[in-house]
Amino acid sequence: MQNLKLEDLKTELDQTKEELERSQLQLNQLLIELEQSQTQLYQMQREMEEMKSQNVKAEADETKEESSRSQVQLCQLLMELEQSHTELFQTHRELEESESFRKQIKVEFEQTKSNLEQTYRELVETKSAFLQTQGELDRYKFGEAIASQIISERERQYHQFVWDAWYAYRNGDINQMVDCLQKSLKYTSFSRTKTVSHWLKSWSYFSLQKGEKFEVRNLNSLLEWKQLLRRMTVVKSRATKK
Numbered sequence: 730m731q732n733l734k735l736e737d738l739k740t741e742l743d744q745t746k747e748e749l750e751r752s753q754l755q756l757n758q759l760l761i762e763l764e765q766s767q768t769q770l771y772q773m774q775r776e777m778e779e780m781k782s783q784n785v786k787a788e789a790d791e792t793k794e795e796s797s798r799s800q801v802q803l804c805q806l807l808m809e810l811e812q813s814h815t816e817l818f819q820t821h822r823e824l825e826e827s828e829s830f831r832k833q834i835k836v837e838f839e840q841t842k843s844n845l846e847q848t849y850r851e852l853v854e855t856k857s858a859f860l861q862t863q864g865e866l867d868r869y870k871f872g873e874a875i876a877s878q879i880i881s882e883r884e885r886q887y888h889q890f891v892w893d894a895w896y897a898y899r900n901g902d903i904n905q906m907v908d909c910l911q912k913s914l915k916y917t918s919f920s921r922t923k924t925v926s927h928w929l930k931s932w933s934y935f936s937l938q939k940g941e942k943f944e945v946r947n948l949n950s951l952l953e954w955k956q957l958l959r960r961m962t963v964v965k966s967r968a969t970k971k
Contacts, residue, residue: 864896887916888931895932903953910957921961 875888890913897905910928917924929945936943948954 860900864900868892868896883916887913890916891928891931892935894928895935898932898948899936903951907953907957914961924961925958 871892872889875885878885880888890909894906894909894913897903897909913928914924917927919927929943929948932948933943
């Protein structure tokens with residue numbers, strides 16, 4: 730009975746040993762597979778690290794390239810900005826010079842204009858003085874001419890007023906012309922028609938001496954002249970009635 734139990738124990742022990750060996754084999758197999766898996770995992774991790782490193786390097790290279798391009802663009806923009814600033818400064822300086830030149834020209838123009846106006850005023854004054862002197866000289870010469878004639882003082886006064894009237898008409902002083910003609914009437918006994926005819930002939934002669942042409946129609950267009958002739962007609966009519 731005991732022998733039977735020993736045999737059974739031995740058998741169980743052998744079975745257990747076999748199972749243990751099988752388990753050991755399985756464990757070894759699992760360890761091998763685990764080691765292989767770890768090796769594969771390490772390989773994969775290394776590959777991933779390499780890929781990551783390559784990606785980072787590529788990204789870094791790309792970033793560096795973009796940075797270089799940006800740097801070039803920035804330098805280009807800075808150069809353009811500096812060029813624009815230089816051109817703006819040059820334009821501003823030219824504008825200031827142009828404005829200064831314009832002001833100088835304006836000052837010179839105003840000065841020239843003032844000088845011209847002053848010269849013109851002096852010229853007008855000189856011309857007026859010359860004409861006045863010339864008129865006085867002509868009047869003196871005419872007075873000398875009629876003084877040398879054998880005529881009465883009354884006739885000399887008449888001729889002088891006729892000349893003064895012509896001189897006033899020639900210079901555009903119509904009121905003075907009318908005044909002198911009216912005064913001349915006091916020193917003549919001619920009829921109205923003969924008096925007016927003598928005036929016109931005398932004026933034509935005076936103008937001819939100056940190299941001018943006396944236009945009767947211009948005189949006839951003057952209102953003051955027409956009024957003078959009407960007054961002469963009225964005075965003559967009253968004198969006739971008396």
